[in-house]
Amino acid sequence: MDAITQHDVSLMSALLLDGMDLDTIGDKFEIPPSDVIQHIYPPKQFIPASLFESRSRRGTVRLGEDCIEKRCSRCRQFFPIASEFWHNCRNNPDGFLGWCRACEIDRVNARRKELKK
Numbered sequence: 289m290d291a292i293t294q295h296d297v298s299l300m301s302a303l304l305l306d307g308m309d310l311d312t313i314g315d316k317f318e319i320p321p322s323d324v325i326q327h328i329y330p331p332k333q334f335i336p337a338s339l340f341e342s343r344s345r346r347g348t349v350r351l352g353e354d355c356i357e358k359r360c361s362r363c364r365q366f367f368p369i370a371s372e373f374w375h376n377c378r379n380n381p382d383g384f385l386g387w388c389r390a391c392e393i394d395r396v397n398a399r400r401k402e403l404k405k
C-alpha cells in the first residue's frame with residue numbers, strides 16, 4: 289500500500305462519520321486502526337502501530353471515539369492523549385507523562401506540603 293494521501297484521509301473521515309468502525313476502515317486502507325484514527329485526528333506525536341499494539345496488550349492504551357486514549361498509571365483512568373489531560377514529557381514516545389494532569393498536580397502539591405514541614 290502506498291503512503292496515505294490527503295484524499296485517503298478525507299475518505300476515511302467520511303467513512304468514520306458514516307458510522308463505519310475503525311477496524312473495517314483500516315482493512316480497506318490496509319493500515320492498523322490506530323493509524324486510521326491518527327490520520328483523521330492527528331495527535332501531537334504519531335504513535336506507531338507497533339507501540340500501540342504492545343501498549344494495548346498491556347491495557348495501557350485503547351482506541352477512543354476520535355483519538356487514542358491512555359491510562360494514567362496512578363488513578364487508572366483513561367484519557368485522550370492530548371495536552372488537556374497530560375503534562376508534556378519529551379522522554380515518552382507519546383509526548384506525555386505517565387500520570388494524568390490531575391494526578392501530577394496532586395503529586396506536586398503533596399510534595400510542596402512535604403517540603404514546608
Ligand SMILES: [Zn+2]
Nearest residue numbers: 360363388391
Ligand atoms: Zn491520574
